[in-house]
Amino acid sequence: MINFDYTRADGVTSAVRDRASELTAKFIAGGTNLIDLMKENVERPTRLIDINRLPLATITETEGGGLRLGALMTNADTAYDKQVSKRYPLLSQAILAGASAQLRNMATDGGNLMQRTRCYYFYDVATPCNKREPGSGCSAINGFNRIHAILGTEAGTPDRSIHCIATHPSDMCVALAALEAVVRVTGPDGDRTIPFAEFHRLPGNTPHIDNTLKDDELITAIDLPANGFSKNYAYLKLRDRTSYAFALVSVAAALEMEDGRITDARIALGG
């Protein structure tokens, strides 16, 4: 790990200001992904801005009848929350399919969206990787790529990237995509919202950019729309062992039924 400075943010505005004035700094929440990557020298922030004391660990009702998950809610507290598990059981199920009890107690909802790929080469600074080191090449395309993307990698597929075949490893995000959640962010230019499907990017020619959050923006919350598809839903995760492993393939599916007919259907794929 390289040396870095540490600041404890005491307000959302000052956290964003600190980040905007030092773009090589990073926010730290649960630390479960960032510290891991710093130990491998993949992430090399000059400063960590600890956001854990910000008042973003709440779940509140939205005006539209949905729920707002504060960015600092832990994955465990979100999954076991009475409202979430009753109204959005698909989300609870997806979160509980990920990581371990210890990690879910640490990991935050904001950090879960921002976690980076588990591609082995991305983690190994001795190998070429366009996501880590733009222009260095992709070791996975002709290497070990069992955990990598299946869809969108064939020649001729629209939006295919010849530079990176990594996936986003989150389980929670697959459910959030199916539920059509909205990410709330704040930055020096004020607040804005990002529809979930527009949050994570395809690799294209710039695989080092994972998402559409700007460097100086902070995720404050994730909004769940009123309809939680709590009657007909399933999260299926296939992996090498039945617990504590990342998905090889995962599916979040949800149906809205009326008089035996499907009136709305959602399917999101992950892993």
Added chain:
Amino acid sequence: MTLTDESPPMVNQAPSVPATQTVTLTVNGTAVELQLAPWTSLLDALREYMQLTGTKKGCDHGQCGACTVLVNGKRINSCLTLAIMQEGNSITTIEGLAQPEGLLPIQQAFIDHDAFQCGYCTPGQICSAVGLMNEGHAKTTDDIRELMSGNICRCGAYTNIVDAIQAVMHPQPDKL
């Protein structure tokens, strides 16, 4: 040598020695002041600076659970958090579990059920089991297995670990 605008910048390019700062940790009920570099993990602070070597380092990457401790009653992996981030929290390690009257029931149950061989994973298993019981989400044997999956046992004492936890939880037999 005089410095002019043309002089190469006098930036120290060599890896700098991390400056330490005072970090106050509350471990097993006692507040301790330590001088730590910001990069010191909670695990390293416990083992290297407080001589609390009961907490083990297996993988240092969140993949094995040997480093499990309780923070405000909840189990976490101490290898993936920085000591400085834990100021103000109440940390409990395996050394802090036993009471003056004796071992906790779960500790005794690990002995009675032969729930270890080499013992390297055991402090993490026991802290994790305490966390599991505090959380209260395990209702069945399968729940115990699933919610203990963050603790790897290289010796494969899993079945006896589940037996030990089950014996302390006194779950209703019909659910098991």
